[in-house]
Amino acid sequence: MTLRERKRERTRRAVVDAAVELFERDGYEQTTVADIAAAAEIGTRTFFSYFPTKEDVLFPEGDARIAAAVHAIATRAPDEGPAEVLLRTLRIVGEDSDDLGSRLAALRLRLIADVPSVRGRALQLQADGQLRIATHLAAAFPDRLDPVTAAALTGAFIGAVTGALQMLLKDGHPGDPAAVQAAVRRATDVALAPWSTRPRS
Structure with a gap:
């Protein structure tokens, strides 16, 4: 990572941290983009070079997670099936x-x-x-998945992650990262078991 990229990542992180503080203290609706920018010590125009909307500040890693899944599909091992590729993606994201x-x-x-x-966002x-x-999965495994089946598998994966997090964080407090990741992995193992080609550990 270059110096410029590191500086940009620090600023991006500062924007997210400032937004979290303000949303928790003042409320989401009451917090403006200008408030977040001021707290992060940047201009409002600079804010929009990092996030297109106020809502997007809450999803700073979404693009990276999708990119990780697409990369995992593209670099799959010969013995990896579609379920194993998705589960590997979750491990990579958890490590990063x-x-x-x-x-x-x-x-x-x-x-x-x-x-x-x-x-809505x-x-x-x-x-x-x-x-x-799902589109990348179907293209990578044409003998095993049609577009609808690939969408079902991907939906099961994302639904398992979402459902597990809803239960784990339902009290509104952050969890122990290692414990949360382990529980999410268990949930995805269960959800993807029908597609798995490897014994469950």
Whole structure:
């Protein structure tokens, strides 16, 4: 990563951290983009070079997760089936980030439940990501998956992750990242068992 990329990542992280603080302290609806920008010590125009909307601040790793899934599909091993590829993606994401059990994750789930605009953005991002992953899976495994079956497998995977997090973080507090990741892995193992070609550990 270049110096410029590191500086950009630090600024992006500062924007997310500032937004979390303000959303928790003042409320989501009461917090403006200008408030977040000021707290992160950047201009409002700079904010929009990082996030297209206020809602998107709550989903800072969404694109990276989809990209990780697409990369895992493209670099699959000869003995990996579609379920194994998705499960490997989850391990990679867990190793790279503790977001699933973070303060942001707990806040995000609460706002998805309470704020229609956040819920709408979450559903849109999930649908877009699911379609992208399913399309790549179907192309990678044409002898095993048609487009509908690939969509079902991807839906089971994403649904397992989402459902597990809803239960784990339902009290509104962040969980222990390692414990959250382990529980999410168990949930996805169960959800993808019908497609798995390897013995469950």
